[in-house]
Amino acid sequence: MYASLAIEGGIGAGKTTFSTWLAQDLGAELMLERFEENPFLEKFYENPEAHAFSVELSFLADRYKQMQGAIKSRNLFKQRLVADYSFAKSLIFAKVNLPKDEFKLFNTMFQMMAAQLPQPEIIAILDPGRKRQEAQIVQRGRDYEQNLPEGYLDRVAKGYESHYRHHRGSRVLWVDTSALDFVARPEELPVLRDAILTPRKPGVHHISVTA
Secondary structure (H helix, E strand, O other): OOOOOEEEEEEOOOOHHHHHHHHHHHEEEEEEOOOOOOOOHHHHHOOHHHHHHHHHHHHHHHHHHHHHHHHOOOOOOOOOEEEOOOOOHHHHHHHHHHHHHHHHHHHHHHHHHHHHOOOOOOEEEEEEHHHHHHHHHHHHOOOOHHHOEEEEHHHHHHHHHHHHOOOOOOEEEEEEEEOOOOOOOOOHHHHHHHHHHHOOOEEEEEEEEOO
16 A cells, blocks of 8 residues: 555645545545645735745745654554645646746755655546536635636646656656546545556556546
8 A cells, every 4th residue: 555645636626625535545644735824825816926926935835844744743553644735736836826037946945845855656636627627616615716817727737747747756647537526426536546546657647537
């Protein structure tokens, strides 16, 4: 059984729903992104240019602190860890949101921190398709997400594609979940679990999951 799994994907992909269920199903420790604690997030959506660097730096620091804490506190009863993000998420979103000069500085800080963190054994990137993604954003009702800039979800998706195209070390799974609706139909969750946990060699894999 794999010891560490990161469930990734764009905004509204179902990461937290699946991660929460998966951790409970596996008896694993659950680590959820603490986005509500970022004091710049709503300001960023109101004025991206003014607050992009602040929001990304805040996320970077908190994710690093959270992951370091999880590593240090791993106990004998819960050796497995499931997270609803990977540390690389900081770099991907920063590249989308920051101008080149600020991204260069951000990348320097990111690389220093990333060198001190282990990579997840599995990184599963959920892709429900743009229409499902947008519907789930509306359904969960976070005010600041309801007016995303035109093309923003596509830019984030391209960021993931670029970063993980030739990734090494982990088992990177591009998971087409467009045929599932596990948020509305929880009985589909085990199907997704089994597809992700199927033994594979390290590298990049593309899979489609159907109920």
